[in-house]
Amino acid sequence: MKTSDIQVRTNDRYEFVSITDEVKRAVSESGVDEGVCLVSSTHTTAAVTVNEDYDPDVPRDLAAACRAFVGSLDVRFEHAEGNSDSHLLTSLFGQSQRLLVRSGEPDLGRWQGVFLAEFDGPRSRTVRVAVYPA
Secondary structure (H helix, E strand, C coil), X not given: CEEEEEEEECCCCCEEEXXXXXXXXXXXXXXXCCEEEEEEECCCCEEEEEEECCCCHHHHHHHHHHHXXXXXXXXXXXXXXXXXXXXXXXXXXXXXXXXXXXXXXXXXXXCEEEEEEECCCCCEEEEEEEEEEC
């Protein structure tokens, strides 16, 4: 297994930041030709997701949908830090993603990319990439 960290700076409370190029670089530098790549957020208020990375409207739309979703909830959060919505969204999206590695690259579809999903920004975040040979 080969691991590396990706540092991400976010600018908004809810934001989807493409880390596709950094994940591709981590897989390439691992030297693994065939295997599995785990992309994992080291935070409780930021997730990792795979979605369209071609049209910049998609990540903006996802962030807007998260704001609208949280705003529509009829719930009173008790967490003193005031970011329970961020913990909820991270749990719903998931803290990590597994990707196949084929021919030394993450096996992503034509339009797919890997995103850090920020739910409590702006912040500095760390995403850990672990690549396992088959």
